[in-house]
Amino acid sequence: MAYTRTDLEQLEAAIKSGTLSVQYADRRVQYQSLSELRAARREILAEIERAERPRRVRRVIRMTQTGQGFF
Template identity: 50%
Template sequence: MAFTLTQLNALEAALASGQTSVSYDGKRVDYRSVGELVQARNIVRAELIASGQLGAAPLSNRGPGALTIFSRD
């Protein structure tokens, strides 16, 4: 199934507000738990990253990293 950024935004907004129902494009989906909502968000996010519609998140929240290499020449 092809997911959209609108669906991802709706899922993330529901998570941020603590709700378990999501509405987008005139549709409504009720999830049984926050865990199920998180799982749905992760699936949608992974599909959007795989399709190139969304960039992958960094592995760290510490900002850009740099690698420094020292040698004893």
């Protein structure tokens, strides 16, 4: 499931208010404890950061040498 910033904001609001139930799009999740809410927040934040991180571009440069080499 791809999380959004809105999902993160809803989870943070639940943590601040002490509510253990959070609505994500079309489903409601009931957490057992505040520590589970915090773990879910860390997971969602990590996934969002991975998705927003720029992709690395790898380039391969092949060099060949012809002739006698260096003088």
